[in-house]
Amino acid sequence: MSFPRLVDRRPELSPDELVQAMTPPPRFDVVRFDTYLPNPEEPSQAQAVRDCSTFAEGINADTGGGSWLRAMFGRKKTGDGKSGLYLDGGFGVGKTHLLASMWHATEGAKSYGTFVEVTNLVGALGFAETVKRLSEHRLLAIDEFELDDPGDTMLVTQLIAKLTDAGVRIAATSNTLPDKLGEGRFAAVDFLREIHAMSARFSVVRVDGPDYRHRGLPDAPPPMSEDELTRLAEATDGSTLDDFDELCGFLGGLHASKYGRLVDGISAVHLSGVHAARDQDVALRLVALADRLYDRAIPVRVSGEALSALFTDEMLHGGYRKKYLRAISRLTALSRDLAKS
Template identity: 50%
Template sequence: MAPEAHEKAQHTVPQLADRTPTITGREIVAELVPPPQFEHASFENYRPDHDYPSQMTAVEKLIEFVNPRPAGFFSRRRQAKEDLPGIYLDGGFGVGKTHLLAALWHAATGPKYFGTFIEYTALVGALGYQETIKELRSAKLICIDEFELDDPGDTMVMTRLLGELVATGTRVAATSNTPPNSLGEGRFAAQDFLREISAMSANFETLRIDGLDYRRRNVSGQAVSVEPEAREHLVNTLLQRGSKVTEDDFGALMRHLGTVHPSKYVKVIRDVEVIAIRGVYLLTDQTDALRLVAFIDRVYDAEIPIVASGRPLNEVFDDEMMAGGYRKKYQRSQSRMVALTTGELPPHTD
């Protein structure tokens, strides 16, 4: 018997591809809180890069947003800007946008919700539009991480939803990771975001946050790929220790992700401590690539390390993708793949 077959015969390794979870609207609402690594995020423990003053300026503006000044006759002109019900964090990946968004959520009084764009659109899909309005209407603050422009239909649903919530007193804070490639410097442009939600643009103050990717400051620039024998040995060692590890063929995992809505990825990886992947290869289909980005985001949120063999994970996107309109999404995912495979998850990220 070949060594790899012998190892597999010793242990039945669970697979993520065997997991087809369901998720209800109520479960989604219950999960609308910051992910674990931002459980204690605050303005105080945000670590700004002092080479980029806009990072500290963003902290000051967000503190003002969560603690608006009382209105007064002599402050009307100033209050007109400061009392805008929406604030939008515009900047590169890894500069602390998600940390700041979570810090804002923690500092605000409830009811309040924090979730990704995908989670909110999934909530509409699960409950229906009107029921979603009823669930969220009492919120004092809605935080939306990774506002997407990938799907115009979803974007307009969210525009309408936020418009109704703002009209009843809800305040909104958002970040985005979807930059059109033509805008230069790999950054998302606030004006394109505002054009997509033109009916609400006057409600948002835009904060530009410049800086370097925090993960690139702390980890090497390459995802770790291990030899198949080393991966198999590690998986079996972990199983012997009682660790909750899964192992999947990369192609099979990609096909499975295509059958599961991204809002359910969080349940696909639930209770997993280590993810092993074999046979990583170059992706040439953009739909698959975007699914992988969404999956890696959830793995990163859950702080689950990845052990992979084959092509280094951060090299799975082909040249056409890396030169296309979703370039920044892929770059951000590459950065997270490096952190996940090197075991160096930083305390301050997006």
């Protein structure tokens, strides 16, 4: 029997669609500050809610006019004179929930995207056009902010400088403090001036705590047999079934900014023959796919090795460690979703 496969889909996004798509993903459509449940044992979480709410209120209180007025006079900054808010903390503490809540609480034109979506927008529109369009917005929210290579460093630091000078407020989430971005991935020391200039524009809000996705919950279900995986894929309307290696190869030819469109409308993803990623490039593509699946609450079933074995010990002790742990956390939660059904 022939099953629908992700590798047979050909997602495309026009430049205008890229701009229109810059909104929180489906999982975060309905989140608000009052739906965030701070861990009572982690006071930084309740403080983060207050700081993020104050940040959004400050944007709304600013009734400045168009971008030419903002460029001349600027907008109000945070209490410490900075124009951006940077949520730093481990994975699974609700940073994306808070970022999306800021977006929802902000009035007027605004945009929201992952770091890779923002960089891809620049690639699609060009730097000047991206600055022009986003300068009309009151807020740019950037999730999963990270500097993975020198090109991204120069691009993003310049973009943030242009936008904040035009009065746009920037809110971002990351697992890395802004002045430590890029460490362990490339020769970040060569770009310290740019990194420090960018980080100086942000107030840092720390969000501490354990991964909420797994507090008091069982481990992910073990991988199943090929026959059981095929049977369940057939029984799940709207699902896909892909060979893991074939999917990894397919992702290599698809820009990560299209991974969300790739899985739109899918009810569940089934992966056959899962094993550890063969190299860092494949591993990072799997991280991006895991994030987009999680954004859309698309459950996952696998055969082969467990999802916790996607990344080698060497990877888990390298510069991308936090990304890999976040992916495992999210995929574990998604596989648990299907196990309950």
